[in-house]
Each structure stands twice: as C-alpha cells, then as structure tokens.
Amino acid sequence: MNTPPAGRKGLSRSVWVLPPVAVLGVVFLYPLALVVQQSLRPENGGGAFDAYASVFASQSFRDALGTTVWLAVGATAGCLVLGFALALVIAFVPFPGARAVAKFIDVFLSFPSFLITLALLFIYGTVGMANGVWTDFTGAADGPFHFLTTPWGVLLAEITYFTPFVMRPLLAAFSQLDTAQLEVAAGLGARPARIIRQVILPEALPALAAGGSLVLVMCLNEFGIVLFTGAKDVTTLPMLVYGKAILESDYAAACVVAVVNIVISVGLFGLYRVVSKRAGA
Template sequence: MTTDLTPCTAPTTTPDVHAARPGARRGRRLRGAAPLLWAAPPVALLAVFFLYPLALVVRQSVQPDTGGVSLKPYADVFASPAFREALWTTVWLALASTAGCLVLGFLLALVIAFVPFPGARAVARFIDVFLSFPSFLITLALLFVYGRTGLANGLWTGATGAPDGPFAFLTTPWGVLLAEVTYFTPFVMRPLLAAFAQLDTAQLEAAGSLGARAPRIVRQVIWPEALPALAAGGSLVLVLCLNEFGIVLFTGAKGVTTLPMLVYGKAILESDYPGACVVAVVNVLISVGLYGLYRVVSRRAGA
C-alpha cells in the first residue's frame, strides 16, 4: 500500500480581467468628468454675469435706432469729434498718470526700503491698506484740501482778504492727473517693495565698501532689480487709468471727457444707447489688449 505524499494544492483561480474592466472604465470616466463638474459652476456664473451682458452690449452696438443690424453706429461714433477727443484725452491722461506713478512710486519705495526712519514698517503696511481705498475717497480728500472752498483756498482768502483763492486746478485735466497719480502710485510701490525685500543687502554693502556713492548704487545695483516690478506695476496702472471713471466724475472736471465718461454721457444724458455701446466696446478692446500686455510683462518679469 503506497501513500501519495504529493501535497494537495488548492485550485488556483485567475481573476477575470474582463469582468473588472467595466468598473475601472466607470472609475476613469468619473475621474475624467470630475474637473468638468467642478468647472461648470464658475463657468456658468461667468457666462451669466459677464459674458451675457457683454454680448448684449456688442449686439446693441450694431443695432441702430432705425432697426436692423448695421455698422452705422460705429461709423457715426468714429466720425464724431467728441469720440476722437475723448480717446486722445483718455490715452494721454493714462500715459501721463502711469509715468508719474512710476517716478513717484520708485522714489518713495527707495526711501521706505533703504532709508532707515522711524515708522518705515508702518508706512509699508499702510500702503497695503491704501490699495483697498475707493478712488472717489482720495478725490474727495483732495477736494477738501484744494477745492474752491477747500482748506488751501480758505487759508489764502483768510490771510489776504481776497474773495477767491488761487487753487482751482482740480476741475482741469491737471487736477485729474494729480488725483490719479495720488491714488495709483501705491499700485507701483507694492511690487517694488516686494522686489526690494528680496534684494541681497550684501551687494549694497560691497558696493558701498568699494566707494560707490548712493546714485551709482541705485543705478547699477537697485535699478536692475526694480525693472521687472516697475514694468508689471506700470502695466497694471495703465490699464486701471484707462478705465477710471470715479476720479474724473468727482473732480468735477467738465472739460475732461474720457471714454468711460463718454459712455456715461451717451447712455444717461443723451439716451444714445447704440453709441454708448460702441464706445464701451472700444474701451473693452483697448483694456483687454493692455491686460494681455500686462500678463506678458508680469510673466516675463516673474511678478
């Protein structure tokens, strides 16, 4: 009688690969659909609250009051001297304000970052708070100081006995320029202070120990580090100045008509809705183009 000592092995079963595939496919479909599900609500909100109103503005710009679809509103607006004057005023005010913000912002950021004085940190933090202020608030403060019945004119008339003070520039383009430079300069200072905070102080110390004076240190050491931040901040300020409405309105500069003010005048005062939409479309195209430039500059600058 022989005994079979061969170990008994349990029958092995191979997993049914084909049976597991439908579940894996469903999982992949769910994982692939998850980004779409997450993206659907913000895209829907964007379409309802931004794209749809913008589409209505574009549609209204090609629908004259006589009915139908025509480019006549564009031809009428482009042929209007008021539009050309508003476009020129908008461009030169935006360029001049941006230049003023760059110069003033660079000088103030230099003082705050590299000139030790009590309260420098508090001033730097106040700049962050200043960015949240509405533009009309700054304009209102300037009116209290330099308006026709403001503090400066009051002191002048009280000291000289004159019926009127000499400060009447707030209702001119120069008043709008001053208000925009005052309000938008911190938008240049903020990226500059961030760039200066990353600057290696050893370079400044080495330059000073080699006998370099402050102007040369600024020109050869600080200026190259500041260029990317200046480019990014200046591009942003240019876009914001092109679309500024509150400052021009609150200064009461009746002779200053920018594109946003022209939209307001045509829509509210003249009831020329096709013309207002044409100006709005032009303003949007200019702003989007400059914003694209701002994004390119910011990406290359790493800001």
C-alpha cells in the same frame, strides 16, 4: 485601492467646472455679448457698422480717446517716478515707522478712488483749506487754487491714488534684493545715485513694468476720479459712455465706445499678464 475610471473622473471634473462657468457666463459674458450686439445691431436700425462709423467720425469720440490716452500715460509715468522714489525711501532709508508705512500701503490699495478725490477737494477745492488760508491772510475774495477742475487736477488725483499700486511690487522686489551688493558697491566708493542706477534699478525694472502696466489699465478705465473732480472739460472714454447712455440715451453709440474701451483694456491687460509673468509677480 480601486481607482475611478477615466470617463467617470472626467465627468466629475465637468460637474465641478460647469457651475462657475455658468455663473461667469450669466453675470459677465452674456451682458458683454449684449453690448457687442447692440453696437452692431442697434435697436433703431441701420447697418452692422453704421454706429461704429458714426462714433469714429465724431469729434467728441476722438477728443475723449486722446484725453483718455494722455491722462493714462501721464498718470502712469508720474506713478512710476513717484512710486520708485517713495519705495526707495521706505526700503533703504531707515526711519521710525517704516514698517507701518509699508503695511499702510497694503490698506491704501483697498480705498475707493473717489475717497482720495474728496480728500483733494477738501484741501485744494474752491472752498478748500488752501484757498481758505489764502483768503484769510490776504483778504482776497477768492483763492488761487482752481486746478482740480482741470485735466491737471484729474492727473494729480490719479497719480495720488495709483502710486501705491506701483510701490507694492517695488517693495516686494526690494525685499528680495541682496544687500551685500549694496554694501560692496558702497565699499568701492560708489555714490548713492550710482548705486541706484547700476544696482537697484536693474533689479526693479520687472516690478516697475508690472506695476506700470497695471496702473495704465486702471487709468484707462477710471471713472470715479474724473466724475468727482467736477472737471467738466475732461471727457474720457468711460465718461463718454456715461454721457451717451445716461444723458443722451444713445445706447448704440455708448455700446460702441464701451467695446472700444474693452478692446484697449483687454489688450493692455494681456500685456500686463505677460510682463507680470516675466517679473515673477
């Protein structure tokens, strides 16, 4: 059997690799390069880092950066706690429909974020169900639920939407857990809280780290939830990019904020990949 020469084999590989690389370059890398170029050499003139100095010195950027970080960290912490608790119930507490709930989580991951926000608006919005029930029973002109347009409403929406992204790797980790360890611990008289702390939690830590890292990256870049809640006083980095580019037509500043957001996201994504590899995800 004749084998192709090494040079021809390398050439055939290049032929197959070049098209996807070219598509990736045109669709993603070239626009990204334009954003970086616009941030360094704005069309309205100025030095290479004048736009960066102006943006970094602005209070709106510092406020947006702080809001983005605390919302992302708060949502990630809430997702970890809630996701761990719900995954424990689904995996270890027998109840009818547990398997269907686990499958629904996979479907939930495909839902757009604004859909969850709209559902919360129907329940807790100004004219939502909760306020409607309150006004019907009390006769008041207005209900008490107005938190959705505050940072706490954004936080609730993000925790609601991103919790399944933590539950999915946890359920996969729990499915590989040796139940004999749980039976031995229970047979030795260990209480459920101790079993969770000493047996289940150590096995779940890699999955928690992987899911939490992914949620943190996605929360930093979340735009739809903040927009659809109508929280006017909540400005994150993606919302600042939108405001600078669309509302103010300040494309240089918008590109600077976008570059900062990209750098933070890529760094955290690298952390997520490292954690995922260690977790075996």
